[in-house]
Amino acid sequence: xxxxxxxxxxxxxxxxxxxxxxxxxxxxxxxxxxxxxxxxxxxxxxxxxxxxxxxxxxxxxxxxxxxxxxxxxxxxxxxxxxxxxxxxxxxxxxxxxxxxxxxxxxxxxxxx
Amino acid sequence: xxxxxxxxxxxxxxxxxxxxxxxxxxxxxxxxxxxxxxxxxxxxxxxxxxxxxxxxxxxxxxxxxxxxxxxxxxxxxxxxxxxxxxxxxxxxxxxxxxxxxxxxxxxxxxx
Numbered sequence: 001x002x003x004x005x006x007x008x009x010x011x012x013x014x015x016x017x018x019x020x021x022x023x024x025x026x027x028x029x030x031x032x033x034x035x036x037x038x039x040x041x042x043x044x045x046x047x048x049x050x051x052x053x054x055x056x057x058x059x060x061x062x063x064x065x066x067x068x069x070x071x072x073x074x075x076x077x078x079x080x081x082x083x084x085x086x087x088x089x090x091x092x093x094x095x096x097x098x099x100x101x102x103x104x105x106x107x108x109x110x111x112x
Numbered sequence: 113x114x115x116x117x118x119x120x121x122x123x124x125x126x127x128x129x130x131x132x133x134x135x136x137x138x139x140x141x142x143x144x145x146x147x148x149x150x151x152x153x154x155x156x157x158x159x160x161x162x163x164x165x166x167x168x169x170x171x172x173x174x175x176x177x178x179x180x181x182x183x184x185x186x187x188x189x190x191x192x193x194x195x196x197x198x199x200x201x202x203x204x205x206x207x208x209x210x211x212x213x214x215x216x217x218x219x220x221x222x223x
Contacts (some may be wrong), residue, residue, distance in 0.1 A: 005152065030209060043116075043203050043214035044155070089155065098143055100212060102155040 012109045020078040023090035030092040035075045040088045116215035124221045130192040137206030147203040194222045
């Protein structure tokens with residue numbers, strides 16, 4: 001079956017520094033990936049997505065990198081702010097599928 | 113757009129009671145998903161619908177769980193009878209194409 005896992009369960013960074021959150025996936029047939037942010041008491045919130053035919057995509061202060069060779073996904077947050085403190089999940093979708101499988105999540109704490 | 117709306121936000125019930133969670137997807141979205149989130153297992157897909165038809169319910173833990181989608185604007189997840197191990201946050205999400213949007217969840221506590 002499909003599985004998505006994260007290397008680091010927690011990450012602490014100083015305000016203003018860049019953050020990198022990593023994710024490994026096992027299904028080489030997955031063709032779509034999403035990063036979500038979840039704040040306490042809230043549902044997952046879409047951050048950025050990437051299709052498997054791309055290796056990089058940039059948003060506002062965020063960049064997602066996809067390395068299909070090693071089945072690795074990362075989320076880079078530039079100039080991390082206290083409001084970025086949350087749990088971040090990667091999710092994958094298999095080719096032809098409609099449902100998302102989620103990783104276990106990484107808790108990001110931004111130190112003022 | 114009000115987004116995906118779930119109710120109630122919190123539910124505390126006694127073991128053995130029936131629990132019904134509700135979801136209103138975003139208008140125009142053709143897929144609806146029910147997820148459960150726990151510390152031990154993370155976010156797990158329970159069931160999902162396409163155009164009100166259940167497509168995959170393999171994630172439903174057991175027969176005590178059932179889900180319905182009588183129309184495009186409403187879905188329910190029912191647990192009967194509830195057990196303490198059902199305590200979790202239950203999320204509903206809807207999608208159209210690549211746009212997946214989650215509700216705020218229902219925190220269920222079974223005592």
